[in-house]
Amino acid sequence: xxxxxxxxxxxTLSVIGGFLxxxxxxxxxxxxxxxxxxxxxxxxxxxxxxxxxxxxxxxxHAADERKRIETLVKRNLGxxxxxxxxxxxxxxxxNVTRSFGDEPIILDSENQPLSVNLKSGLFRAxxxxxxxxxxxxxxxxxxxxxxxxxxGQQIADIFSREQQFISTLKANAHQIIPLEREVxxxxxxxxxxxxxxxxxxxxxxxxxxxxxxxxxxxRLKSLRDREVRSLKQLRELAxxxxxxxxxxxxxxxxRATKVVDPEAAQGPNADLLGSATxxxxxxxxxxxxxxxxxxxxxxxxxxxxxxxIERIAQRHREQELEFRSTIERHKQAQQEAAERAExxxxxxxxxxxxxxxxxxxxxxxxxxxxxEELLEQLSALRxxxxxxxxxxxxRINRELAPTIRVTITQYGNSDAYRQLxxxxxxxxxxxxxxxxxxxxxAMPPAELTQVVRSRNSDPLVDRAELSxxxxxxxxxxxxxxxxxxxxxxxxxxxxxxxxxxDGEDYKDTSSLSTxxxxxxxxxxxxxESDSTLIVDQPEDxxxxxxxxxxxxxxxxxxxxxxxxxxxxxxxxxxxxGEADHVVVLESxxxxxxxxxxxxxxxxxxxxxxxxxxxxxxxxxxxxxYGQ
Numbered sequence: 001x002x003x004x005x006x007x008x009x010x011x012t013l014s015v016i017g018g019f020l021x022x023x024x025x026x027x028x029x030x031x032x033x034x035x036x037x038x039x040x041x042x043x044x045x046x047x048x049x050x051x052x053x054x055x056x057x058x059x060x061h062a063a064d065e066r067k068r069i070e071t072l073v074k075r076n077l078g079x080x081x082x083x084x085x086x087x088x089x090x091x092x093x094x095n096v097t098r099s100f101g102d103e104p105i106i107l108d109s110e111n112q113p114l115s116v117n118l119k120s121g122l123f124r125a126x127x128x129x130x131x132x133x134x135x136x137x138x139x140x141x142x143x144x145x146x147x148x149x150x151x152g153q154q155i156a157d158i159f160s161r162e163q164q165f166i167s168t169l170k171a172n173a174h175q176i177i178p179l180e181r182e183v184x185x186x187x188x189x190x191x192x193x194x195x196x197x198x199x200x201x202x203x204x205x206x207x208x209x210x211x212x213x214x215x216x217x218x219r220l221k222s223l224r225d226r227e228v229r230s231l232k233q234l235r236e237l238a239x240x241x242x243x244x245x246x247x248x249x250x251x252x253x254x255r256a257t258k259v260v261d262p263e264a265a266q267g268p269n270a271d272l273l274g275s276a277t278x279x280x281x282x283x284x285x286x287x288x289x290x291x292x293x294x295x296x297x298x299x300x301x302x303x304x305x306x307x308x309i310e311r312i313a314q315r316h317r318e319q320e321l322e323f324r325s326t327i328e329r330h331k332q333a334q335q336e337a338a339e340r341a342e343x344x345x346x347x348x349x350x351x352x353x354x355x356x357x358x359x360x361x362x363x364x365x366x367x368x369x370x371x372e373e374l375l376e377q378l379s380a381l382r383x384x385x386x387x388x389x390x391x392x393x394x395r396i397n398r399e400l401a402p403t404i405r406v407t408i409t410q411y412g413n414s415d416a417y418r419q420l421x422x423x424x425x426x427x428x429x430x431x432x433x434x435x436x437x438x439x440x441x442a443m444p445p446a447e448l449t450q451v452v453r454s455r456n457s458d459p460l461v462d463r464a465e466l467s468x469x470x471x472x473x474x475x476x477x478x479x480x481x482x483x484x485x486x487x488x489x490x491x492x493x494x495x496x497x498x499x500x501x502d503g504e505d506y507k508d509t510s511s512l513s514t515x516x517x518x519x520x521x522x523x524x525x526x527x528e529s530d531s532t533l534i535v536d537q538p539e540d541x542x543x544x545x546x547x548x549x550x551x552x553x554x555x556x557x558x559x560x561x562x563x564x565x566x567x568x569x570x571x572x573x574x575x576x577g578e579a580d581h582v583v584v585l586e587s588x589x590x591x592x593x594x595x596x597x598x599x600x601x602x603x604x605x606x607x608x609x610x611x612x613x614x615x616x617x618x619x620x621x622x623x624x625y626g627q
Contacts, residue, residue, distance in 0.1 A: 007562060008124075008530060008531070008532065009027065009532055009563040010049065010085070010125065011085035011093065012026050012084065013025045013027075013045060013048065014083045014085075015077070015081070016080050016081045016083075017079060017081060019077075019592060020041050020044060020045060020077075020591075021591060022591075022593065023045070023593065024594065025045065025583050027563070027583075028580035029580060031577050031580050032563070032579065032581045033573060033574040033579045033583070034565065034568070035583070037586065037610060041076075041585055042585055043072075043567065044072065045592075046129070046536045047072050048073065048077065048082045050534070051073045052084045052096050052104060053084060053118060053123065054119070055124070057069070061139075061142065061144065062145070065132075074100050074101075077099070078100075082099075088122055094108060094122070095111060106118070106122070121156075124152050124531040125532040126525070126529065127534040128525065132536070133540070134518060134541065137498070137517035140493075140497075141413070143496040144496050146524065147406070147496055148392075150392045150396075151388045151389070151392055154388050161381055165377060166489055168374055169371065170485075172367055172370060172374065176367050176371070177482060179360050179364050179367070183357055186360075190354060193351075196343055196347045197347060199343055200340065200347060203218075203336055213326060214327070214330060214333045217326045218344060221323050221344065222345075222347070225348050226348050232309070235302060235306060235309065238305060239302065242298045242299060245298065246295055248291055251284070253280075253281045253285060257277060257281065260273055265277075375446075378489065382491070385494070393406040393408050396524055396527065400524065403500065403501050404500060404501070404520055404523060405498075405506055407499075409495040411444070411492035411495075413494065416490055416491055418436050420487065421478075422436045428473050428474070428477040430474070435466065435470060438465060439460070444492070445488060445489075445492070446488060452475055452478045453479075453484060455475065455479070457472055457474070500512060500516055500520040502516075515541050515542060515546075517541070519546055519550075522538055522551060523550065526551070526555065528561050530562075531562075532565065533565070534564075535565075535567070536567045538573075539551070544570070547573070548576065555573065568611075570611065571608075571612050580599065581597065582598060582600060582606075583597045
C-alpha cells in the first residue's frame with residue numbers, strides 16, 4: 001500500500017464544561033465520520049472545533065452566520081473550555097485551547113503557551129456548517145470565501161497588506177482635510193487683496209511730481225512692517241517649539257506608573273509588570289534629560305531672535321524719522337500717510353497669508369502625490385488577489401469540467417459601492433436607490449470622486465443619465481472631503497459565477513433546485529487542498545445515487561491527501577467511503593458523550609442501527625429488493 005503523504009490534520013477534540021463536558025474524540029488521517037441520533041451534539045462538536053481554531057465565517061461577508069455560531073458556542077460551552085490537538089504541515093504537534101470570549105492559546109507538545117497565532121499560516125481548517133452548501137450556492141460572497149479557501153494563506157496575506165494600505169490612506173486623508181480647510185479660509189481672506197492694492201495704486205500718482213520719492217518712502221515703510229512680521233513669526237515658531245518640547249518633559253515616567261492596574265501590580269506577575277514599568281520610567285528619565293537640553297537650546301535661539309527684534313526696532317525708529325522728514329516736505333502726502341500706511345499693513349498681512357497658502361498647497365500637493373502612489377499600490381494588490389482567485393477558478397474548471405464551470409469577474413460586485421452612495425444620498429431629495437444604481441452602473445468610484453471634486457456635474461447627466469436637478473443634488477450631497485476619500489478606497493468585490501451544466505447549457509447556481517445546488521458546490525469542497533475539511537451533513541438535499549456515484553468517489557480519492565471530518569446520517573459515506581475513523585455520539589439530553597469510535601468494522605452495529613434504521617429494517621429492505 002502506497003504511503004499517504006504527510007498533511008496537516010486535527011488529532012483530537014476535548015471539551016471541559018457545558019453540553020459536551022468530558023468529550024474526547026480522536027481523528028484519523030483520511031476520512032472521519034461523526035454519527036449519532038439527532039440532538040447528540042454532532043453539530044456542536046463541529047462548531048466547537050471551528051471556534052477553537054478561529055475558523056469562523058467571514059466578518060465581512062457572513063456576519064449573521066458568524067454571530068449564529070458564536071451564540072451556539074456560548075450556549076453550549078458556558079464557562080468551559082475547548083481543546084483541539086493539531087498537527088502542522090511540518091509534522092509539529094500543538095494544542096489549541098479556547099474559552100468563549102477569549103482568544104485561542106496555542107500550546108506546544110509540553111503544554112507550554114507559544115507566542116504564535118493561527119493566522120500566521122500555522123494551521124487552517126475549512127469548516128462548513130449544516131446548510132452551508134446551499135448558502136454558498138445562493139450568495140456570491142460566500143462563493144468568494146469558498147474560492148479563497150483554496151489559497152487561504154495567500155489571500156490572508158493580501159488582505160493584511162490591503163488593510164495596511166487603507167489605514168495609511170485614512171491617515172493621509174486626515175492630514176489633507178485640515179490643510180485644505182485652512183487654504184479655503186485663506187482664500188476667503190484674500191478676496192480683499194485686489195481692493196487693497198487698487199486703493200494703494202491710487203496713491204502713487206497724487207503728489208505733484210514728488211511721487212517717486214514719496215512712493216519709495218512708503219515702499220520702505222511697508223518693507224519695515226514685513227521685516228518685523230517675519231521676525232515675530234520666527235519668534236512665535238521658537239515659542240511653539242519650546243512649548244511642544246516642554247509638553248513632553250515628564251510625560252512618560254508618571255504615566256507609566258499610573259497606567260498599571262494597582263491590583264495587578266501586586267499580583268503573581270508583579271515582577272514582570274514592575275520590570276516593564278521601571279524600563280519605561282528609566283527611558284522617560286533619559287529622554288527628559290535630552291528634552292531639557294533641547295528646550296534650553298531653543299530658548300537660546302529665541303533669545304537671539306528677540307535681540308534681533310530689538311536691534312531692528314532701533315533701526316526702524318531711525319528709518320521712520322527719515323520717512324517722517326520726507327513726508328513732511330509734501331503736504332498732500334502728509335495728509336494721506338496714515339491711510340496709506342494702514343493699507344500697506346493690510347496688504348502685508350494678506351501677502352503673508354498668501355505665502356502661507358502657497359506653503360500649504362505645496363504640502364497638500366505632496367500628500368496627494370503620496371496618496372496617488374498608495375492608491376496605485378492598493379489597486380495592484382487587488383489585481384494580485386484577483387489573479388490568485390482566477391488561478392483557483394481555472395484549477396476547479398480543469399478538475400470538474402465539463403460538469404461545473406467557475407468564472408470570476410474582477411470588480412464585478414458593486415454592492416458596497418452602491419450601499420455607500422445610498423447612505424450618503426439619504427435626505428437629499430432623491431430616490432437614492434434608483435440614483436445610486438445609475439451612478440454605480442455608469443462610473444467606478446475613482447471616476448465619481450474626480451467628477452464631484454471638479455464640481456462639474458455634466459458627466460452625471462451624460463453618463464449616469466440623471467437630470468440636471470438630480471446631478472446637482474448628487475454633487476452637493478457627495479461634496480465632502482472625508483466622504484470622497486472614503487469613496488476613493490471603497491472596494492468593488494470580485495464577482496464569482498459558479499454554474500452547473502444542464503443538458504447543453506450552463507445554469508447559475510442561484511437558479512438551480514436545492515439538490516442541484518448541492519450537486520454543484522459539494523464537489524468543489526471535496527477537491528484536494530492542504531487544509532482539513534469539515535462539513536456538517538454534506539448529503540443534505542442530495543439523492544443517494546449522486547452520493548454513491550459522485551460524493552463517495554470524490555471522498556475515496558481526496559482522503560488520500562486531505563483529512564476529512566464529515567458529520568453524516570447517510571451510511572454510504574462511512575461505509576462506501578471506507579472511513580478511517582468513525583465516532584459515535586449519544587446524549588441523555590443534558591450531556592453528550594462518545595459511545596464508540598474506531599473503523600467501520602468496529603462501529604458496524606452503530607452504523608446499522610443509526611444510519612440504516614436497524615438490522616431488521618436493513619434485512620427487510622434486502623428482501624424487498626430481492627437480494
